[in-house]
Amino acid sequence: MIVKLAGPDETVLQAVSAALEAMGGQVRLLALPYGTFLAALGLEHPALKPIQAMAGVAWARPAGSKPILAARELNPGGSRVQLGAVSVGGETLALVAGPCSVEDREQITSTARFVAAFGATALRGGAYKPRTSPYAFQGLGLAGLELLREAADASGLPVVTEVMEPGDVAAMAPLVDCFQIGARNMANGPLLKAVGQAGKTVLLKRGPSATLAEFVLAAEYILLEGNAQVILCERGIRTFETATRNTLDLNAVPVLKSMTHLPVMVDPSHGTGRRDAVAAMARAAVAAGADGILVEVHPDPARALSDGDQSLHFPEFRRLAEQLKPVAEAVGRRLELPESLPFAPHQVPLIRRAMGWGGSR
Ligand code: PEP
Ligand code: MN
Numbered sequence: 001m002i003v004k005l006a007g008p009d010e011t012v013l014q015a016v017s018a019a020l021e022a023m024g025g026q027v028r029l030l031a032l033p034y035g036t037f038l039a040a041l042g043l044e045h046p047a048l049k050p051i052q053a054m055a056g057v058a059w060a061r062p063a064g065s066k067p068i069l070a071a072r073e074l075n076p077g078g079s080r081v082q083l084g085a086v087s088v089g090g091e092t093l094a095l096v097a098g099p100c101s102v103e104d105r106e107q108i109t110s111t112a113r114f115v116a117a118f119g120a121t122a123l124r125g126g127a128y129k130p131r132t133s134p135y136a137f138q139g140l141g142l143a144g145l146e147l148l149r150e151a152a153d154a155s156g157l158p159v160v161t162e163v164m165e166p167g168d169v170a171a172m173a174p175l176v177d178c179f180q181i182g183a184r185n186m187a188n189g190p191l192l193k194a195v196g197q198a199g200k201t202v203l204l205k206r207g208p209s210a211t212l213a214e215f216v217l218a219a220e221y222i223l224l225e226g227n228a229q230v231i232l233c234e235r236g237i238r239t240f241e242t243a244t245r246n247t248l249d250l251n252a253v254p255v256l257k258s259m260t261h262l263p264v265m266v267d268p269s270h271g272t273g274r275r276d277a278v279a280a281m282a283r284a285a286v287a288a289g290a291d292g293i294l295v296e297v298h299p300d301p302a303r304a305l306s307d308g309d310q311s312l313h314f315p316e317f318r319r320l321a322e323q324l325k326p327v328a329e330a331v332g333r334r335l336e337l338p339e340s341l342p343f344a345p346h347q348v349p350l351i352r353r354a355m356g357w358g359g360s361r
Contacts, residue, residue, distance in 0.1 A: 001025075001039075001040050001043055001044060001047065001048060001051070001060050001061060001062050001063055002037055002038075002039050002040075002060070002061050002063060002068045002069065003016060003020070003037060003038040003039075003040065003051055003057055003059070003060045003061075004035050004036070004037050004057070004058040004059050004060075004061075005035070005036045005037070005038065005056055005057060005058060006056050006057065006058045007036070007056070008031070008036045009056055011056075012054075012055065012056030012057075013029070013036070013038070015054065015055075015056070016038055016051065016054055016056065016057060017029070017038060019050070019051060019054065020038060020040040020043060020047070020051065023040075023043055023047045024042070024043060025040030025041065025042055025043030025047070026040065026041045026042055026043075027039070027040050028040075028041070028224075028226070029226075030069070030223075030224070030226045031226065032069065032223065032226070032228045033075075033079065033228050034074055034075040034079070034228075034261070035058075035074070037069070039224060041063070044062055044063070045062055048060050048062060065217075067216045067217055067219070067220040067259075067260065068220070069220055069223035069224060070216050070217075070219045070220045070223055070230075070259075070260045070261070070262060071259070071260065071261075072257070072258060072259055072260055072261050074261060075261035076261070077261075078257070078261050078263070079228065079261045079262055079263060080263070081201055081228075081229050081230065081231050081262070081263050082201060082229065083096075083121065083122055083158055083160070083177065083178055083201055083231070083292075084121060084122055084157060084158030084177060085121065086121045086122075086292075088231050088263045088265070088291050088292055089231075089262075089263035089291050091332070091333055091334050092121075092333070092334045092335070092336065093121075093286065093290075093291070093292055093293070093324065093328045093333045093334065093335045094121050094122065094231075094265060094291060094292025094293070095119055095120050095121050095122075095292065095293055095295075095321065095324070095335065096120065096121065096122040096123075096124050096160050096203075096265070096292060096293070096294040096295070097111075097115040097120040097122075097123070097124065097294070097295050097296075097297045097317060098111055098112070098115060098120075098123045098124035098125045098160075098296070098297060099111055099124075099125050099126075099296060099297065099298045099304065099311065100125075100126055100129075100269075100296050100298070100304065100305075100306040100307035100311060101125065101126045101127075101129055101137060101139055101140075101144070101304075101305050101306045101307075102125040102126065102127050102139070102140055102144035102145070102147050102148050103140075103304075103305050104147070105147050105150075105151075106349070106350055107298070107299060107350065108125055108147050108148055108151040109147075109150070109151040109154060110299050110349075110350035110351045110354070111123075111125075111151070111297055111298065111299055112151035112152055112154065112155040112157060113151075113154070113155050113351065114297070114299075114314050114317070114351050114354070115155075115157075115297055115317060116155035116156060116157050116338075117338060118317060118318040118321050118337065118338070119321035119324075119325075119335060119336065119337040119338065120157060120317075120321075121157070121158075121292075122157055122158045122159070122160050122177070122178065123148065123151065123152040123155065123157040123158070123159055123160070124159075124160045124161065124180070124294060124296075125144070125148045125151075125159075125161060126139050126144075126161060126162050126306070127139050127140055127141055127142065127143075127144030127145040127148060127161055127162075128141060128145075128161075128162055128163065128164045128165075128168065129162070129306060130162065130164055130182045130184045130185070131306070136306065137305040137306055142171065142172075145161060145172060145175050145176070146175065148161060148175075149175040149176075158177035158178060159175065159176055159177045159178065160176075160177065160178040160180055160203055160294075161176055161178075161179070161180060162179075162180040162181070162182045163176075163179045163180070163181070163191070163194075163195065164182070164185060164191070165191070166190050166191050166193070166194035169194045169195060169197075169198050170198075173198050173200060176200060177200065177201060178200060178201040178202065178203050178231075179195045179198065179200055179201070179202050179203070180202075180203045180205065181195060181202060181203070181204045181205060181218075182205055183205045183206060183207050183208050183235055183270070184207070186204065186205060186206060186207035186210055186214075186215065186218050187207060187210065187214065187218055189221060192204075192218060192221035192222050193221060193222075193225055195222060195227070196221060196222040196223070196224065196225025196226070196227045197225050197227070198227075199226075199227055199229075200227075200229065201229040201230075201231065202222055202227065202229060202230050202231070203231045203233050203265070203294075204218060204219055204222070204230060204231065204232055204233065205233045205235050205267070206232070206233065206234050206235055206237070206249075206252065208235075208236065208237050208238045208246060209237065209238050210237075212252060212255055212256055212259060213259075215232065215252075215256070216232075216256070216259050216260050216262075219232060219260065219262055230262050231262065231263045231264075231265055231291070231292070232256060232260070232262050232263065232264045232265065233264075233265045233266065233267055233294060234248065234249055234250070234252040234253065234256075234264065234265070234266050234267065234271070234285075234290075235248075235266075235267040235270040235271055235294075236248045236249065236267070236270055236271035236272070236273075237249050244271075244272045244273055244274060244277065245270065245271075245272060245273020245274070245310065246270060246271055246272070246273060247271075248266070248268055248271030248272055248281050248285075249271075250266070250281075250284060250285060250288050252264070252266075253266065253285065253288040253289050253290050254288060254289060257289065263291040263292070264289075264290055264291055265290055265291055265292040265293065265294055266281075266282070266285035266288075266290040266292075266293055266294070267293075267294040267295070268281035268282045268285060268293070268295065269294070269295050269296040269307070269310045269311065269312075270296075270307075270310065272310065273309060273310045274309065274310060275301065275309060275310055275311065275312060275313075275316070278295060278310065278312060278316075278320070279312075279316065279319070279320045279323060282295060282320055282324060283323055283324060283327050286324055286327045286328050286331065286333070287327055287330070287331060289331060293324065295312060295317065295320065296310055296311040296312065297311060297312045297313075297314065297316075297317045298311035298312070298313075299314065299350040299351070299353070299354045300350075300353075300354065301313060313354060314351065314354040314355055315354075315355060315356075321335065321337055322337065325337060
């Protein structure tokens with residue numbers, strides 16, 4: 001069962017914990033931004049009434065097949081989750097951008113500088129890659145993560161990167177601002193628990209065949225470890241359609257918002273798999289009320305080691321950011337676009353090439 005205390009009163013906390021333990025429950029204290037809770041795993045219905053009747057208990061709910069901690073009613077105004085300077089779920093739109101995979105220093109550094117200069121609020125890049133084929137590029141691992149951190153620091157951005165194994169969490173944590181749980185791992189309980197315990201912001205992607213109810217329950221795993229910093233990300237589901245890599249389910253935005261208080265981002269890159277469809281679906285997602293957008297950007301998509309077909313060229317990213325701004329404003333959100341470039345174009349050869357700025361500048 002989950003017990004909500006009326007307040008963070010130490011005496012009440014001790015008394016209720018003792019009562020739950022005496023009944024045989026394994027008690028865990030969860031201090032979340034929207035209340036103090038005690039989770040008593042393994043303790044159900046018969047124990048509910050006496051606990052409910054205790055002084056200082058707001059309610060006691062049986063654990064079942066529905067989310068409790070992630071449910072919208074727990075925080076009807078919506079939760080805010082910190083990702084660098086942006087409070088995701090607030091007025092400012094989050095714009096997470098970067099390559100699918102970290103490939104080398106120049107690739108990630110030039111991308112970081114470029115996306116930071118044109119409105120990104122976080123840098124993404126995979127160091128540990130969940131590839132469909134075991135023969136495809138698997139990522140640079142820790143060396144890639146170090147390059148990602150260095151590039152992000154040089155551009156003043158927080159790092160979003162995927163973790164695939166619980167055993168990697170501790171080594172990655174010092175270099176990461178936000179752990180991404182990839183679509184293929186959405187329902188990986190041990191991994192969800194491990195990032196819950198790490199206490200860092202988590203970007204949880206929807207599994208390609210997960211229902212929204214299953215998606216919110218996956219987030220519940222993380223909250224149940226006492227980590228409230230969870231952002232959901234719709235990234236397309238598997239349907240009969242073959243013209244796109246996935247079908248971006250924008251229904252998910254308003255419907256998730258009715259189900260849960262957690263912020264909802266949208267990834268139109270994996271959602272479509274096609275560069276020519278990314279900007280349109282990003283604009284649609286913002287119009288639908290998404291709290292942020294995640295897009296793949298590469299200095300030379302034709303040569304990308306993963307997901308080149310869906311990665312934006314630098315000028316396309318700049319155009320997208322400019323297009324998102326008025327859409328965001330039309331639905332009461334904000335996107336800050338820096339006014340001046342924080343670098344001289346000649347400093348970064350790849351940016352020069354990707355922008356078509358020519359050899360002499
Ligand atoms: C990614 O972000 O590069 C990725 C692998 O995403 P997903 O888990 O949504 O496929
Ligand atoms: Mn990718």
